[in-house]
Amino acid sequence: IDPRRDPILVIHSSEASRAEILGRLESADIGPIDRSRHHTLASLRKSLHADLRLPRLLAFNATGHRLLHAECELAARNEEFPLLHPTPEHRWGEGRTRALTKLTQAFDIEDVRDWDGPGLDGFRKRLKRMGREMNGMHPLLHRRTLISALESLDSKPFTLTGIAGIVLMDQLPTLSKSDRRILLNLNRFSDLHQLCQHGEAPIGNYRLGLHGA
Numbered sequence: 001i002d003p004r005r006d007p008i009l010v011i012h013s014s015e016a017s018r019a020e021i022l023g024r025l026e027s028a029d030i031g032p033i034d035r036s037r038h039h040t041l042a043s044l045r046k047s048l049h050a051d052l053r054l055p056r057l058l059a060f061n062a063t064g065h066r067l068l069h070a071e072c073e074l075a076a077r078n079e080e081f082p083l084l085h086p087t088p089e090h091r092w093g094e095g096r097t098r099a100l101t102k103l104t105q106a107f108d109i110e111d112v113r114d115w116d117g118p119g120l121d122g123f124r125k126r127l128k129r130m131g132r133e134m135n136g137m138h139p140l141l142h143r144r145t146l147i148s149a150l151e152s153l154d155s156k157p158f159t160l161t162g163i164a165g166i167v168l169m170d171q172l173p174t175l176s177k178s179d180r181r182i183l184l185n186l187n188r189f190s191d192l193h194q195l196c197q198h199g200e201a202p203i204g205n206y207r208l209g210l211h212g213a
Contacts, residue, residue: 006164009190010038011183013171021169037163041171041179044159045146048182051157052149055137058130068138069097071126080122101140108143111177143178150182156189165191 012018018038025033039047049057058064076085076092085092100123107115127138137145150157160166166186183192 007034007037007162009160009163009166011044011166011168012038012040013169015040015042017169041182045143045182047159048150048157049142049146051159052146052153054145054149055131055135057139057142058134058136060139065097065101067130068101068126069094071130072097072100072123075122075126080125081119084119104140108140109176109178111144111147111181113144143182147178147181147185150185153185160186160190163190165193168192168194170195 010021012021018040022033022035022038072081073092075081077088079088081092084096096119100119103117104120104123104127106112107120124141127141131137131141168183186192
């Protein structure tokens with residue numbers, strides 16, 4: 001954090017926390033602060049995405065959802081959901097697209113890879129097809145793709161070059177399994193130290209759930 005020492009990468013718990021810490025550092029008389037060394041987990045994922053030269057993330061707004069639903073309708077007519085939609089002549093409802101979207105998103109966040117329930121395989125194939133057709137990557141596949149790319153990496157990603165280590169600030173106890181797996185992969189390339197505290201207390205309060213992730 002101190003620019004007079006070897007730089008470290010700091011991962012803050014939220015954007016508000018990052019802004020507060022940077023404000024305190026900039027008000028102290030310690031010289032210029034390198035903001036690129038201060039991340040949240042969300043911004044760190046974006047930085048690693050660029051380092052690994054992964055395809056651009058497709059927008060997943062209302063238009064993106066309509067495109068995905070159209071893909072699912074086509075898949076249903078092509079009998080790609082044999083258990084979930086056994087009669088291709090019937091209409092594929094938008095509620096089914098939303099349900100598969102929520103399930104796939106939850107599995108991506110919690111790094112669930114060994115459960116292939118009805119419809120998931122066909123749904124993921126359609127997500128990949130959308131990525132190929134639109135020259136990008138669907139956000140619902142982002143974390144699993146990022147983790148796989150990190151685990152196949154032999155050299156340090158650019159985000160971690162020139163740093164003495166990583167400091168993980170106090171995170172929410174609900175830190176997702178995918179984020180933990182990303183951090184464990186980064187630990188292969190640089191020492192990672194986690195701070196578990198709340199406010200001015202030397203350690204977190206486990207009873208109140210303030211002990212961090």
